Amino acid sequence: MKEILDAILAGDTPKEAYAALPLPDSYRAVTVHKDEETMFEGMESRDKDPRQSLHVEDVPLPELGPGEALVAVMASAINYNTVWTSLFEPVSTFRFLEKYGRNSELTKRHDLPYHVVGSDLAGVVLRTGAGVNAWKPGDEVVAHCLSVELESADGHADTMLDPEQRIWGFETNFGGLAHLALVKSNQLMPKPAHLSWEEAASPGLVNSTAYRQLVSRNGAGMKQGDNVLIWGASGGLGSYATQFALAGGATPICVVSSEDKAQLCRDMGAELVIDRRAEDFRFWKDERTQDPREWNRFGKRIRELTGGEDVDIVFEHPGRETFGASVYVTRKGGTIVTCASTSGYMHEYDNRYLWMSLKRIVGSHFANYREAWEANRLVAKGKIHPTLSRTYALEDTGQAARDVHRNLHQGKVGVLCLAPEEGLGVRDAEMRARHIDAINRFRNV
Numbered sequence: 001m002k003e004i005l006d007a008i009l010a011g012d013t014p015k016e017a018y019a020a021l022p023l024p025d026s027y028r029a030v031t032v033h034k035d036e037e038t039m040f041e042g043m044e045s046r047d048k049d050p051r052q053s054l055h056v057e058d059v060p061l062p063e064l065g066p067g068e069a070l071v072a073v074m075a076s077a078i079n080y081n082t083v084w085t086s087l088f089e090p091v092s093t094f095r096f097l098e099k100y101g102r103n104s105e106l107t108k109r110h111d112l113p114y115h116v117v118g119s120d121l122a123g124v125v126l127r128t129g130a131g132v133n134a135w136k137p138g139d140e141v142v143a144h145c146l147s148v149e150l151e152s153a154d155g156h157a158d159t160m161l162d163p164e165q166r167i168w169g170f171e172t173n174f175g176g177l178a179h180l181a182l183v184k185s186n187q188l189m190p191k192p193a194h195l196s197w198e199e200a201a202s203p204g205l206v207n208s209t210a211y212r213q214l215v216s217r218n219g220a221g222m223k224q225g226d227n228v229l230i231w232g233a234s235g236g237l238g239s240y241a242t243q244f245a246l247a248g249g250a251t252p253i254c255v256v257s258s259e260d261k262a263q264l265c266r267d268m269g270a271e272l273v274i275d276r277r278a279e280d281f282r283f284w285k286d287e288r289t290q291d292p293r294e295w296n297r298f299g300k301r302i303r304e305l306t307g308g309e310d311v312d313i314v315f316e317h318p319g320r321e322t323f324g325a326s327v328y329v330t331r332k333g334g335t336i337v338t339c340a341s342t343s344g345y346m347h348e349y350d351n352r353y354l355w356m357s358l359k360r361i362v363g364s365h366f367a368n369y370r371e372a373w374e375a376n377r378l379v380a381k382g383k384i385h386p387t388l389s390r391t392y393a394l395e396d397t398g399q400a401a402r403d404v405h406r407n408l409h410q411g412k413v414g415v416l417c418l419a420p421e422e423g424l425g426v427r428d429a430e431m432r433a434r435h436i437d438a439i440n441r442f443r444n445v
């Protein structure tokens, strides 16, 4: 690994030299173990500790298949899917690997007693498999996390509709929280030149998801002037949704749970912010009963902020706890677009407010290659910025995942993989200087 790292750190190693660098037989990776998948059985979700289930260990290098690329990972990031994997919730991700493994001789590689997790990376291509022409060893890249086989007609208008669509590093093995990662070459995108490795790695999954969910016609198709209610507006998804709303001429109404987070939203340029904790919104009277008076109070608060208007779009992901309120506060003809259910996936809402007011609920999941590319392009152009707050060493990934699980973080949490320190990998210092305040906005808040 040392030769590989030295070549990358030198910054001017000719691309041809990368193909000749020897590959190790094994590499350092963050894993969960199949024989531990019942370790948290019977425990409350909040008491399960990712530090116990996430291991950092050496694993064998997988064989490179056609259409694939092996990447030296300089940095990665924590996504909530790694939290789900580490808790073995709602199902153990070994079920995904077993199913994928049954597809073919090649996919069998993924079905192992360990799962290398992680769905973001920034790094350098080391090898490409047969049939890969667009990418070469030595290319500095980020990877999005859509893995598709595309053998069925179903996925050819929108690759998210491929029946063999998977999230890399969650539903497949050999993810990005490691020194090396195996991806399909159609996951690769150019690394934004003005960002360090850890900054470049951090937007990937959430930025692409928020782009499809909010901006793309496959999602809410946001337009200028829309009022957009954004739950968790300083979190992973929300910090990008807020930027997309502002950059697209919409008005975000940011919901957060502390003054620090509210300030971050204002720093991004949002003017309308609701601190759900300070204003003590309680949409549920008890575990089974919602409180429509609280939906009403929430709606009134939104109108107070907007000067009497309701929201055109709700950017949903907390799920059970907020969904009833989200459906209620959406304007007539508006859209509730959802990509997750962090607080519970059995949603309840009053359907009268949906059908009588002709509202739509749209399901959205990650992004196709084109959408991920467009989202990354906006980062590369300095129109959308990373929201990295803190970076951990690979050995401390368990702690990083725990922070995200306990909602102790802001924006994105990064992980250094091969990169020995933060701040490396910047290739366009002049552009960086122009955006430095925005790039650092979430740091150490």
Ligand SMILES: NC(=O)c1ccc[n+]([C@@H]2O[C@H](COP(=O)([O-])OP(=O)(O)OC[C@H]3O[C@@H](n4cnc5c(N)ncnc54)[C@H](OP(=O)(O)O)[C@@H]3O)[C@@H](O)[C@H]2O)c1
Binding pocket: 079, 080, 081, 205, 206, 209, 231, 232, 233, 234, 235, 236, 237, 238, 255, 256, 257, 258, 261, 276, 317, 318, 321, 322, 339, 340, 341, 342, 343, 364, 365, 366, 367, 404, 407, 411
């Ligand atoms: N389908 C997809 O492709 C996709 C992609 C990315 C993420 N996701 C899912 O989306 C969810 C959020 O991901 P993320 O990366 O944004 O996570 P995150 O960084 O933890 O941010 C989520 C934010 O939601 C807010 N929140 C949490 N629980 C809440 C509740 N009960 N009521 C209201 N707000 C709540 C919190 O903000 P405040 O405390 O400040 O309000 C938190 O900062 C996760 O479940 C993740 O698995 C799905």
